[in-house]
Amino acid sequence: MSEKEDKEMFASGHRMCAGCGEGIAMRTILNEAGPNTIATVATGCLEVTTTAYPQTSWEIPLIHSAFENAASVASGIEVALKQMDKKGETNIMSFAGDGGTFDIGFQALSGMFERKHNVTHICLDNEAYMNTGIQRCSSTPYGASTTTSPAGKFSIGEDRPKKPLARISAAHDIPYVATATIAHIKDLKKKVRKALDADGPALVHVFAPCPTGWRHASNDSVELARLAVETGVFVLWEAEDGEICDLNITHKPKERKPVGEYLKKQRRFAHLTEEHIEKIQKEIDEKCEQYGF
Amino acid sequence: MGEQKGLTIQGNMATALGAKLCRPDVIPAYPITPSTLFPEKISEYIADGELDASMIRVESEHSAMSACIGASSIGARTCTASASQGIALMHEMLFIASGMRLPIVMAVGNRALSAPINIWADHQDTIASRDSGWLQFYAEKNQEGLDLMILAFKIAEDERVLLPAMVGIDGFVLTHTVEGVKVPAQEDVDEFLPPYEPPHGKLDPKEPMTFGSLGTPEYYQELKYDQVEAMDKSPEVIDEIFEEFEKEFGREYNRITPYKCDDAEIILLTMGSMTGTARAAVDEMREDGEKVGLAKLTVFRPFPGDLLKEIAGDAKGLAVVDRNISPGFGGAVFAESAGIFINEKKKPLMKNFIVGLGGREIFKKNFKEMYKKTKKSVEKGSVDKMVEWINMDEKVMR
Ligand SMILES: Cc1ncc(C[n+]2csc(CCOP(=O)(O)OP(=O)(O)O)c2C)c(N)n1
Ligand SMILES: [Mg+2]
Numbered sequence: 001m002s003e004k005e006d007k008e009m010f011a012s013g014h015r016m017c018a019g020c021g022e023g024i025a026m027r028t029i030l031n032e033a034g035p036n037t038i039a040t041v042a043t044g045c046l047e048v049t050t051t052a053y054p055q056t057s058w059e060i061p062l063i064h065s066a067f068e069n070a071a072s073v074a075s076g077i078e079v080a081l082k083q084m085d086k087k088g089e090t091n092i093m094s095f096a097g098d099g100g101t102f103d104i105g106f107q108a109l110s111g112m113f114e115r116k117h118n119v120t121h122i123c124l125d126n127e128a129y130m131n132t133g134i135q136r137c138s139s140t141p142y143g144a145s146t147t148t149s150p151a152g153k154f155s156i157g158e159d160r161p162k163k164p165l166a167r168i169s170a171a172h173d174i175p176y177v178a179t180a181t182i183a184h185i186k187d188l189k190k191k192v193r194k195a196l197d198a199d200g201p202a203l204v205h206v207f208a209p210c211p212t213g214w215r216h217a218s219n220d221s222v223e224l225a226r227l228a229v230e231t232g233v234f235v236l237w238e239a240e241d242g243e244i245c246d247l248n249i250t251h252k253p254k255e256r257k258p259v260g261e262y263l264k265k266q267r268r269f270a271h272l273t274e275e276h277i278e279k280i281q282k283e284i285d286e287k288c289e290q291y292g293f
Numbered sequence: 294m295g296e297q298k299g300l301t302i303q304g305n306m307a308t309a310l311g312a313k314l315c316r317p318d319v320i321p322a323y324p325i326t327p328s329t330l331f332p333e334k335i336s337e338y339i340a341d342g343e344l345d346a347s348m349i350r351v352e353s354e355h356s357a358m359s360a361c362i363g364a365s366s367i368g369a370r371t372c373t374a375s376a377s378q379g380i381a382l383m384h385e386m387l388f389i390a391s392g393m394r395l396p397i398v399m400a401v402g403n404r405a406l407s408a409p410i411n412i413w414a415d416h417q418d419t420i421a422s423r424d425s426g427w428l429q430f431y432a433e434k435n436q437e438g439l440d441l442m443i444l445a446f447k448i449a450e451d452e453r454v455l456l457p458a459m460v461g462i463d464g465f466v467l468t469h470t471v472e473g474v475k476v477p478a479q480e481d482v483d484e485f486l487p488p489y490e491p492p493h494g495k496l497d498p499k500e501p502m503t504f505g506s507l508g509t510p511e512y513y514q515e516l517k518y519d520q521v522e523a524m525d526k527s528p529e530v531i532d533e534i535f536e537e538f539e540k541e542f543g544r545e546y547n548r549i550t551p552y553k554c555d556d557a558e559i560i561l562l563t564m565g566s567m568t569g570t571a572r573a574a575v576d577e578m579r580e581d582g583e584k585v586g587l588a589k590l591t592v593f594r595p596f597p598g599d600l601l602k603e604i605a606g607d608a609k610g611l612a613v614v615d616r617n618i619s620p621g622f623g624g625a626v627f628a629e630s631a632g633i634f635i636n637e638k639k640k641p642l643m644k645n646f647i648v649g650l651g652g653r654e655i656f657k658k659n660f661k662e663m664y665k666k667t668k669k670s671v672e673k674g675s676v677d678k679m680v681e682w683i684n685m686d687e688k689v690m691r
Contacts, residue, residue: 043378043410047410048410053409064408064410065407065408066378066407067378068353068382102352103352103353104323104352104353106352129324131326132324132325132326132329133324133326133329133333135324135329135332135333135350136350138352147329147333147336148322148324148332148333148336148348148350149336149350150333150336150337150340151340152337152340152341152342153340153341153342154339154340154341154342155339155340
């Protein structure tokens with residue numbers, strides 16, 4: 001344990017659900033970042049479960065203002081610190097869910113990337129708007145039933161594939177982009193460190209299962225994150241210095257498991273037929289081929 | 294008239310059901326507490342084939358209102374739902390919707406604004422869009438939420454009005470609370486609200502026209518006058534449509550509804566769900582012999598000054614109860630009420646009470662306290678403190 005990890009930076013006693021993937025991610029990420037860090041957070045589960053007045057779970061300075069602007073507020077902090085003559089050793093991080101990153105926060109994020117602020121954005125991806133009760137987002141995968149993409153007589157649930165947020169981010173030519181999960185903790189730490197050490201904007205896209213929204217057993221969250229990688233549903237990679245043609249796949253499953261193993265543990269996919277699952281499997285096979293495995 | 298089915302449902306379901314009965318074509322929406330159940334219900338109706346409409350699951354409220362504007366400009370019946378930060382984010386587009394005279398309807402779950410973030414009821418979100426040119430309706434109960442959605446479409450689409458409209462139901466107190474409602478039969482709503490056809494044109498390649506042109510100083514003021522005049526003249530249309538609704542569906546609506554006001558010396562003016570509690574308080578005070586009445590505001594925009602003068606002009610005191618605050622002055626309903634009486638010789642003494650911000654409870658005893666304070670001012674013949682906050686933690690009061 002390094003010096004900076006002596007103290008937990010993410011205090012327990014927050015109000016997250018049992019088995020929340022975001023909690024596991026946050027503990028790892030904040031401990032890696034250490035005390036010399038300033039953070040912004042978007043509205044969402046992370047914010048409401050950790051900041052209820054008069055308490056806070058954050059041992060570092062934190063500002064929450066709205067849902068769509070975590071990266072813009074972080075831009076302001078970063079420039080102001082420079083302007084006010086600070087040495088620039090402080091980590092500036094912005095935190096948001098998938099909604100706050102893929103959808104409503106995307107303009108702010110793209111602007112922060114393009115202006116080359118020295119900010120690390122962490123996206124905690126649980127594949128829907130969970131804080132408001134499981135509505136679909138552009139991060140929601142094909143076939144998932146949510147409250148605004150419900151499976152029904154005339155609907156198979158979400159009918160769009162997941163938006164490739166990390167690849168779009170990498171296309172901004174920024175120094176560091178990586179994907180990570182809560183099942184690969186060492187990998188997550190390493191990637192957060194690289195992101196913070198990069199000279200310029202960085203994104204770490206963290207896959208964080210949500211028992212409440214995905215309707216899986218709360219002790220299965222880590223297992224599901226692992227299965228997502230082992231089935232090829234979620235690919236672990238990093239891109240340094242805007243290298244988007246030659247992604248570094250950081251973990252290749254030796255033998256890919258069938259996607260059914262992943263889907264069947266979650267009730268959000270319970271309505272899918274074998275035919276649907278075959279279709280999803282085919283799409284994953286094609287995607288993995290693109291990634292070169 | 295077809296039978297009105299009885300249902301016991303939450304407020305959001307009531308507004309969603311009201312919207313569904315109006316057969317909207319396009320519903321762009323974005324989730325936000327406490328109004329999210331609205332788009333969720335609409336999604337369900339569509340997924341189950343009960344509603345032939347398209348939902349756009351947009352990526353922000355700014356895009357929700359923008360998509361409403363797009364859909365409405367080709368003549369689609371369009372609605373959405375939002376609250377609080379969502380309405381704040383669509384602020385820019387609210388003015389554009391009304392400026393283009395697009396009869397979009399929005400169901401609102403009224404909620405406080407950040408910071409600090411708070412998901413509970415007050416009227417700050419819609420009051421902050423007071424000047425956006427939208428008609429504003431506020432419901433006391435879920436039945437009103439359902440009915441006002443139907444009424445809002447009918448009024449908004451009337452050629453004499455052609456303005457967007459919002460229907461507010463208080464967050465959680467109504468949005469998430471189960472109440473009995475009567476649901477008009479579809480065929481009766483169809484008759485009451487025929488399909489929408491924009492009377493002055495739409496985006497149509499057969500008859501090209503430009504929406505949202507540049508309004509130079511030469512034209513801008515007249516164009517605004519036109520828009521504002523439509524709002525100013527809308528009370529007549531609103532009264533007419535309220536009456537037609539009552540004939541058709543048997544429920545009475547007024548821009549302001551008086552209760553025990555005839556001989557009242559002091560009148561409480563309320564808006565939204567607090568009215569039920571106020572009514573109970575008035576009943577109890579009446580039993581104790583107090584000459585107190587209640588006026589419920591259903592339409593905040595256009596502000597029904599004409600009716601308020603009739604109802605409260607002869608009273609000795611008017612206690613205006615606001616679930617919103619304009620820092621630096623007082624509550625919005627109070628400001629408007631005071632403005633209405635400015636040139637009148639005969640007018641009540643007025644006091645403003647700020648209540649229920651961010652979901653703070655409002656009790657009967659609070660209304661009794663407001664009454665007493667107003668009565669004291671009346672007896673004294675002057676008002677010491679114009680704006681008072683009620684049900685506060687005394688420790689923070691100076
Ligand atoms: C402008 C605005 N629109 C909508 C909301 C309501 N809202 C708060 S959190 C949230 C969902 C957050 O989803 P995500 O970013 O995926 O984070 P999660 O809660 O799933 O971790 C929504 C829709 C808001 N606070 N502000
Ligand atoms: Mg999410």
